[in-house]
Amino acid sequence: MSRKKIDDGLERRILALLELKYSQPQIVKISKKRWNQFENIKFSRQRPVTTPSTVSKVIQAIDVNDPPTQRSIAKSCHASQSAILRIIKQANFTLRKKRKVHKLTSSNAEKHRRPPPRFYRQLANNRYNNFITTDESWFYLDGTEGKRKVCYIKKSDPDYDRMILEQDSSRPQGFMVWAGISSYGETSLRFVKPGVKINSDYYINNILKPFFITGRSSLVFQQKEKEKKSPSRQRS
Structure with a gap:
């Protein structure tokens, strides 16, 4: 079946638009609007069909505490990144x-459980x-x-424990x-110099004394109990 030949003038216009780096949909749109051509031409792209095995593989990959990136999932499933994103949305994950x-x-938990009633009595009667x-x-x-730093949770049954990123003591x-x-x-x-050994002498001489000399000397100093600081040498 022979193709229908377009007008020579229209062909020259199309070639001119191609030289100007216009895309094919843009050329069709301009042709329809200005020259009433290509009325029956429509451009559409069919979405790729995702198999049940691909959907199951994607859900298994994201339903963990530390999921991989969508790009790596798409590469392992031999699918596009947009297809992976669509599967995630259809599976009701966010x-x-x-x-x-x-x-x-x-x-630390035991230390927070111990109440400090003596300190509360000291703050009474506007002494705070x-x-x-x-x-x-x-x-x-x-x-x-x-x-x-990110995770996927299901909207219908969210697992909020995944959203917590615990930091170890190291x-x-x-x-x-x-x-x-x-x-x-x-x-x-007040910034502590890097590499300095922080003991009671350094803390008193480099942190507390400069503050009380330049600040309000009548204030009562209160701080959480630290093992490395000697309570007898703290100002109170």
């Missing part, structure tokens, strides 16, 4: 970002205005230890920052 939390050890509470914290560049390289807060406001941040 992508969520994990929340970083510190791993709670048994000693004379107290300053301080603490220090470590900041790290990365603590995921190779675990993925930490990557970081730095320590000290700060405090009282009824007068917050203190300035």
Whole structure:
């Protein structure tokens, strides 16, 4: 069956549009709008059919705590990434970002259970205005230890435990920052030099004394109990 030959003028226009880097759908759209050509031509792309084995393989890959990327799943299933995304949506899964939390050890849990009634009595009758509470914290560049920061959860039966990214006691390289807060406001941040051995002498001479010299000397210092600091040498 011979093809219908198009007009020479229309052919020249199409070639000119091709030289201008127009795509085939754009050329058809322009031809329909300006020259009333290609009225019966429609461009459509049929979606690839996903087999039950492919769907099962995708669900098994994402229904874990640390799922692989969609690109790697598509490569292993010999399918497109859009097909993998469509399977995930049809299976009623959604992508969520994990929340970083510190791993709670048994000693930390026991310490949080012990109530401090003596400290509460000291804060009564507006005496809290004379107290300053301080603490220090470590900041790290990365603590995921190779675990993925995202996970998939099912909308109908969500497993929220997957969204928690626990960090072990072993930490990557970081730095320590000290700060405090009282009824007068917050203190300035004090950074501990990297590699310094933090003991009671360093803490008192380089953190506490400079603060009380330049700050309010009438405040009562209160901090969580630390094993490396001598309570008898703390200012109270």
